[in-house]
Amino acid sequence: MGGSADECVPILEYLSEAFRRRGVTGRDNYEIIIYEGAGHILEPPYGPVCTFAYVNVMDIVMALGGRLKEHAKAQEAAWGRILTFLKKHIGRDVNQGSRRQSDQPTKSKPETTRSKL
Numbered sequence: 001m002g003g004s005a006d007e008c009v010p011i012l013e014y015l016s017e018a019f020r021r022r023g024v025t026g027r028d029n030y031e032i033i034i035y036e037g038a039g040h041i042l043e044p045p046y047g048p049v050c051t052f053a054y055v056n057v058m059d060i061v062m063a064l065g066g067r068l069k070e071h072a073k074a075q076e077a078a079w080g081r082i083l084t085f086l087k088k089h090i091g092r093d094v095n096q097g098s099r100r101q102s103d104q105p106t107k108s109k110p111e112t113t114r115s116k117l
Contacts, residue, residue, distance in 0.1 A: 001078060003038025007065030011040075033081070035074030039066020045076040 002011035015032050022030060035042070039051055041064055049071050053062050066074075 001033045001035075001042065001081075003035050003040065003042065003066055003071065003074060005037050005065040005067060005070070006040045007063040008040040033078070035070070035078065037067040037070025038074035038078075039071050040064035042071075042075050042078045045072070045079050049075070 002015055004012070012034070015034070019030075019032055022028070039049075041050060041053075043050070049066065049068050051064050051066055051068075051071075053064055054060075055062050
């Protein structure tokens with residue numbers, strides 16, 4: 001999954017190489033998706049689109065690429081595909097989250113304080 005307007009890495013070359021090497025794993029359950037106009041980072045949708053990032057270890061501002069409208073649409077489409085993939089391979093609705101029994105909220109009476117006046 002990548003964006004055609006990625007300015008960080010040569011995504012088309014990377015995905016082509018991944019496709020070329022697919023036989024090494026013996027798996028055929030893959031899909032290569034290029035989102036036209038999308039940049040480097042496809043995040044969950046409906047938030048601000050990030051086209052630049054500060055890289056602390058290199059002390060540089062890196063262009064991530066992407067055109068705002070196309071990138072936002074790609075994030076929406078990609079997110080749906082990612083959730084579908086996870087649901088299929090994890091076997092449950094990933095939107096429901098996972099809580100251990102110990103993480104479940106407990107019902108308790110609110111604390112009250114009494115004071116003498």
